[in-house]
Amino acid sequence: MLVLNFLWIMPQNYWDLLNNYSRHIAICTLPIAFCVASYAAKRGIDEWKWRNYDDMSSIDRETNKSLKAELDASFSYNPYYNYSEALAKYEARDYNGALHNITVCEKYMADYDVQLLKVQCLLHLGKYKDTELLAEHTHYMCPNRFYPLYYLALGYYAENKKKEMQQIWKEIMEKETKVNSWDIMVIKYMAEKIYKEGRDCCIDSFIDIR
Numbered sequence: 001m002l003v004l005n006f007l008w009i010m011p012q013n014y015w016d017l018l019n020n021y022s023r024h025i026a027i028c029t030l031p032i033a034f035c036v037a038s039y040a041a042k043r044g045i046d047e048w049k050w051r052n053y054d055d056m057s058s059i060d061r062e063t064n065k066s067l068k069a070e071l072d073a074s075f076s077y078n079p080y081y082n083y084s085e086a087l088a089k090y091e092a093r094d095y096n097g098a099l100h101n102i103t104v105c106e107k108y109m110a111d112y113d114v115q116l117l118k119v120q121c122l123l124h125l126g127k128y129k130d131t132e133l134l135a136e137h138t139h140y141m142c143p144n145r146f147y148p149l150y151y152l153a154l155g156y157y158a159e160n161k162k163k164e165m166q167q168i169w170k171e172i173m174e175k176e177t178k179v180n181s182w183d184i185m186v187i188k189y190m191a192e193k194i195y196k197e198g199r200d201c202c203i204d205s206f207i208d209i210r
Contacts, residue, residue, distance in 0.1 A: 046074040050081065079109035086117060095121045112142050119151045123158075123207050131155040146172060150187045154206065157194075169195040183209055 050071055056064065075081035086101035099121045105114055115138040122131040132155040139148035149172050156165035172191040177184055186209050 046071070050075065054084070077104065077108070079105045083109070083114060083117075090117065090121065095124045099125070112138060112145070115141065116147055116151075119148070120207055123151060123154060126158075128155045128158045132159070144178065146175065146184055146187050149175070151207070153191070166195060
């Protein structure tokens with residue numbers, strides 16, 4: 001559209017210039033158009049392979065390691081691919097592998113979901129100080145969400161920081177619920193039990209409540 005608008009308002013003397021050098025312009029333009037079309041076609045084929053790979057079962061994925069290697073090479077810097085890989089590795093309990101993909105993803109996309117997944121990986125790996133810093137940062141990104149506070153409290157619990165933990169549990173209990181869900185009910189229930197009764201909990205069993 002920009003090119004068409006530019007051609008529409010272009011003065012007549014420029015049209016004459018284009019007519020005189022149209023052959024040269026075509027010679028320069030055709031290779032560029034060919035390269036762009038080739039890149040777009042390859043990109044489309046790669047994304048089609050990616051979609052088919054996502055639809056495969058875990059057994060089929062194991063037998064298609066060459067396709068996986070091809071996708072890793074094609075989408076090594078794609079944030080959406082790396083986030084998808086991080087989720088798959090997280091579900092397989094490969095938390096270090098998931099953390100690697102998240103690190104690549106963060107260079108291009110570091111939104112709330114990416115940061116929250118990183119917090120979960122850090123919790124599972126026992127990196128509680130990093131968990132606390134990142135959970136607090138994620139809470140500032142979306143102050144109305146419960147999960148960052150929840151993971152922050154778990155980090156404090158693991159570090160035996162009772163005062164800070166009790167403060168976060170209280171904040172969770174008093175926090176207004178805009179859209180009620182099972183996850184929020186579990187978080188509030190756990191916060192109330194630990195805050196009022198001081199119950200012990202196994203951190204790993206409470207990270208993945210979603």
